[in-house]
Amino acid sequence: MNADGMRTSPPTLHDVARVAGVSLATASRVLNGSERKVAESFRERVEKAAEELGYTANASAQATARGTSAVIALLVADIADPYFGQIAAGVARGADAQGLIVTVAITERDADREAKILRALRGQRPRGVILAASRAETPDARTTAELAAFAPLGGRTVTFGEGGDRSIRIDNRGGAERLGREMAARGYRRAIAIGADEGVRTSDDRLAGFTAGFGDGGGRIERVYRGTFERESGAASMTTALAEGVDAGTLVFALSDVVAVGAMTAIRDGGRSVGDDIAVCGFDDVPVSRDVTPRLTTVRVPLADLGYEAFRATVDAEWEQPPLELEVVVRESTPGR
């Protein structure tokens, strides 16, 4: 403190120890929940001093001294996208419960950026990194290299899809296959797929699965429109499809709900209607699929739970992904024929 009693910099453990009249070590022991015993009288004095001074341990200093940080790094393509929002919520739930900090970085679906961020993240020496944004078919080489670089740092990497120390696996193919089968069962025979993201594993699996299931039921995918997993991309693809002609009774398989929502808007803007005219189904079951009209038929993926699992996977010594059955949810956007 200076003359007028105003503190000019935050109180340190040293200050607390001095005020309490104990050693640095003792102060540290009572304030950081170490195992070692401290006499009650000392403990009280330290706590009182810490309280008075408004002391909070400096996390960076603790991390340097301990050699481990308390951060979980999360990488997503776009935090405002409901798909990633759900995942992030799950990760945050787990981390908060353990007193860990979660940092968020945005890749903007750019592999280059992804690798750069991963590299920068290394400096954080995170306890774990969760990559929920990879866009590559086979994991991008740079991403793989950066991911590997976390090993010597002691941090565990968990990826949605392949590439990390541990993976969160979603049976995109199986889910899509069931969806395709169900759609065929409901009488659809012709379909177009939109939002298929070139070189993205998730997209390819979903497309392959749907094609198989729908085919088994006697249906056929007539055209595939490429794009990204973004709303605008879905709208653009649908607009193009409409321009090329879409017969009434056609089913649109959007490779993600977000894409489906964009497509629904485009269908209406094109003067058509969703449902009996053009049916639409998606994948993910993000919250918005229940809010659109007609409500969207889709495949439910418990994203928040998976985010939580991803968190567990970063911190638990033993971990195994719980079995996950993707459920087809039929709603009004596919009334059947």
Next chain:
Amino acid sequence: MNADGMRTSPPTLHDVARVAGVSLATASRVLNGSERKVAESFRERVEKAAEELGYTANASAQATARGTSAVIALLVADIADPYFGQIAAGVARGADAQGLIVTVAITERDADREAKILRALRGQRPRGVILAASRAETPDARTTAELAAFAPLGGRTVTFGEGGDRSIRIDNRGGAERLGREMAARGYRRAIAIGADEGVRTSDDRLAGFTAGFGDGGGRIERVYRGTFERESGAASMTTALAEGVDAGTLVFALSDVVAVGAMTAIRDGGRSVGDDIAVCGFDDVPVSRDVTPRLTTVRVPLADLGYEAFRATVDAEWEQPPLELEVVVRESTPGR
């Protein structure tokens, strides 16, 4: 390195210096972009060594040594909520551009939890904290105290609403007033308000503004249903309202778009329809308001931009919030009478 050339712990600056055959200080100078000049030959050797070893500076150690961290802490009620998702995206955009890390914590709309998180966050010694989740009318006492505690640490606090060193202000009252006026002009005379969050400033301002504007145009709010700014709350309130009876031609003013979306679902589930039967308007213009059918009339709040502004406010020495005009966006959910 040990005998077989495998590194067992991450390379330190010390290692780099040794391999490069220079001093610690020199290595530090070339690797951290300090102002000081280093001879080209030295620089090259250091960079080469760093590259070879795969060196990445330990951010915690840097933070302790420098006395400042590179983190911006963001507090939101729920990261999966589009309102906060948009804000987070804006914050992340700004932070990423400056090489700062953003940490996210979830308050779950709980004042107690908010205070606790703020306290824990202090340990991070963040460069700035952005509070986008406060639920109180007058800022909660504990929150205020925790916010104040950041001052001696050198971090700046920015709040959506009052309470921090700097505030992001949204003219909720003015926007709602214009919305109310516009709705009256479109022929509505009777309205009910839902989702009004008890004790939440934002909510009160919106309600007051709408009441005034709508009243000026000859309209009247007949009932107010309390709740939170969550989708389910909106649905529940609307269900209750329906049970009590809602005449055709009534306008529902939902205090946020998320609430409005919940209400729309409830209206349909109640066997009524949105538009000519029961009109609905919201506030915020989150992405989903353009995806529902009929599309939602609302007041556009540039949330992502405000998130970006909040970021600027935490880091810029000089900062002033750019003037912000909230625009009423009339869509099909309020067809007029």
Next chain:
DNA sequence: TTGAAAGCGCTAACAC
């Protein structure tokens, strides 16, 4: 320009 050395705030042996 370069390097030696004293911190930054905290932890964890190790000794008393």
Next chain:
DNA sequence: GTGTTAGCGCTTTCAA
């Protein structure tokens, strides 16, 4: 049970 002290990895005076 308590205190001393040597680090943790990095930055930054201060001499040379």
